[in-house]
Each structure stands twice: as C-alpha cells, then as structure tokens.
Amino acid sequence: MAIPVRRVTQGAMVRKLPRAALLAALAALPFTATIAAATPQQGSGVAWDIVEGLTTEIGPRIAGSEAEARARAWADAKLKALGFSNVKIEPFKANVWQRGPEHAKLTAPYQQPLAITALGFSVPTPADGLTAEMVYFPTLAALEAAPAGSLKGKVAFVDHAMRRAQDGSGYGPYGNVRRSGPSIAAQKGAAGIVIRSAGTDSHRNPHTGATVWAEGATPIPAGAVSNPDADLIARIAQRGKPMQIDMTLMGKPNPGAPSGNVVAELPGRDPSLPIVLVACHLDSWDLGTGAIDDASGCAIVTAAALAAQKDGKTLRTIRVLWSGNEEMGMNGQGGGTHYAEMHGDEPHAVAMESDFGADNVWQVKNNFAPANKALADKINAALWPMGIVPHAGPADGGADVGAIIAKQKLAVVDLGQDGMHYFDLHHTPDDTLDKVDPATLQQNVDAWTAVLKVIANEPGEIAEGVGE
C-alpha cells in the first residue's frame, strides 16, 4: 500500500505549515495498514523458531558449501535441544555446483541490462563474457524443432507461459524448460542458453534451479532471466530484428563436495514396529535464505513430530530426516538416495515429506492398499474439521523420501499445500523469512500433527503402498 504522505508534503503551502501542524496532519493519516504491512510477522512456537533460526543464523546453504555444513551442525544442535534421540549427521559426497559472478545485457538491437542468474550445473562463459546472436523460441517444443546445427555459435532463448495453480502443477511442464532445455540447445550446437524463469511473479528476480545434462550433451552456459526481462525479450523478438546478448555466467561444477543428512528420532512405545519417516531438506538455493524452500518443511515436520508426542509417546517411532543436497540431488546424488542406502534395511511403515512452502494445507492424498482403508478413513476424518479434503491421485512423497519409498514400496501420505504463490518466491532472492506467515505455518503443523497421531499410533499392519 502506498503511503499517502504527498497530499500533505507536496506543494509550497504545505511546506510552510508549522512543524507541529504538519505532525498533527501526518498523525491523522491512516498509517495503520501501511505500518502493519511493512512490519515483519513474528511467530512463536517450535516451527517458527526453526524457520527463524535457520534463516537468521545460517541463511543461504547451497549443497556442498561450508554454509551447508554449518547448517548440519545447527540442525544437530537444534534437534538435540528439542529432545530428539539418536541425532546423527550422516555425511556423503555429491557432485554439485557453485555460483560465480553473473551478469548479462542485450547489445542489439537495443541496449538493455538483463536480470539473469545461472542455472545449477551451467558451465562458465569466458571470463570476459560470451557475445552471440540470441535466437527466440516461444516454447520448448519450438526449440526441439530447430534443425540440427542451426544454433551453432548462437544463444537460444526459450520462452514459455507458466501460470499459477493451487497444486503447483505448472512446475512440471514449465520447469522442464529449465531441466531439459539446456541439453536440447547444446545438442543443436548452441553456445549458450537463456530461459524465462520457471516462476509466476512479475518481480525482476530470476529463478535459479538445476538443469540436467542429457547423456551425450556437452554442457553450455545456461541462465534464466526474470519474467519482466523475458517479456522484454519477447517484445523485441516480435520486432523481427536480430538480437545480440553479452552474458557472463561464471558458476561451475563442484564435484565430490561434502554434503550430509541429519536424522533424529522420537522413540515410540514399541520399537519392534516399522517406523514413520517424515522429511524435508536442509540445503537451499543461494539467492535467498531458503525460508520457504525448505526451512519451513523442516520446521513443519519437526514441530509436528514433537506435538504428536506431547501427551505421551506414540506407539511407533517417528524419525525425522533433514536431507542434504535436495536441490542438486538428481541422478542419485541427493540426500534421499543416501538415506535409502544407509537405512534401506530398517523397517519403515509410512513416509511423508514437506517441501512446498508454508501456505495452508488444503488436500490429502495417499497410496494406501485396500487393506488399510480404515486407516485412510481415520486420517481423512482427523483432517476434515480443518477443511482439508481427500483427493484422488497418486501420493509420491517427494525427492527426500522417493528412494526409500521405491526401495520398500512404502505407504505414503501427501498433505498438499496451497501453491498459488509458491512459484513467486521459489529459488529467488525473495525466498526469505518475511514471506512465511506464522498462522499458515502453524496450520501445517496442526495438520501434520493430526496425521502423525493417527499413523504413529496405528497398531495394525500398514501394508505396502500401491503404485501410481
């Protein structure tokens, strides 16, 4: 909201007002809403303490970095202080990537600076930049249709049209521009690629995120520009004049870097029963402080595990996994894979993950076998009063629990969060604490607690999940 000060301060007459009269006039203005909007929301409780603590005391924690190592030490101390047992750091090595200096501008047909960021696993441009013709493609399909060799020495620009969706479903297809676009451009001989960010905001913030080099593709420098910059490029492309870009992206691969998981338990009354696993990821991208992605997830699962045992131990042990290297953990390099290697022989009953910010949970899905229909009904009944509705469709957990789910064919419960605003912030400098609403964060904790109370106290057998 704009502050309507100008009505008072503009104009010679007003400037001549005595100071006391001016202050009185200012005091009469409706400032309340403006001040409330500008004041960071302050929460309380375990979940808020984790998001606030991790983003304040550690901040950005890209996988393989010294900051991610400090985050593991922070998590270890925090989980112990919260009363968890068997708290362990489980280190592993991963092929990740580190950012370098980055900037870009259009040099023809118009001089325009661009808000750009490198994609994870980009290779560096020459230190003094890559200057090349830039070719516009409205979609990934258009890039795929370009003749072989037609991009030799050029930079491809790929546009697209990601839109908001409550379930975040646009990220699959439009995120694919980031995941696959660079390989396709490289295979057609491009010297580099720039994409429209996979994001739904209109801020001048580019969204980073990892790309995946296809077998046989020679990596090229790859970056994403903000949505307003992509709009600009699209308008210039419509004018039909050749475009030239000058870009410097110095990020480079960081092979064999140290990462690690942090695991901790709240033991149950019957240690012989398969455990309940709840997960999040500790690493973050480096542009923001990783508040929604994914300090919030760690906060939610951890606070809910504790709340589920507030009135006494649950029957089954609840284990929390704060995974390392989720963001660059594709191709078996992530914490989820390492967890399955370390713990794949231990009996698990159910796995759940929180990695979609801190907005309200609105739907619940499961992959339970017909034999566990009564258990599913009990979970749904526990969520019904909170306005959370059962939804058909596969429940798959996510990257941090995917490997253990696949290995043990686990039962899964997904608590779906409102994703209307998630991709405004995801992987941008705007992923910061002020974007976390303490009330919706707590709603997540309450929903997770309700589910964990049912599952972790289930005495009967929890069967293997059924496939998608």
Ligand SMILES: [Zn+2]
């Ligand atoms: Zn995440």
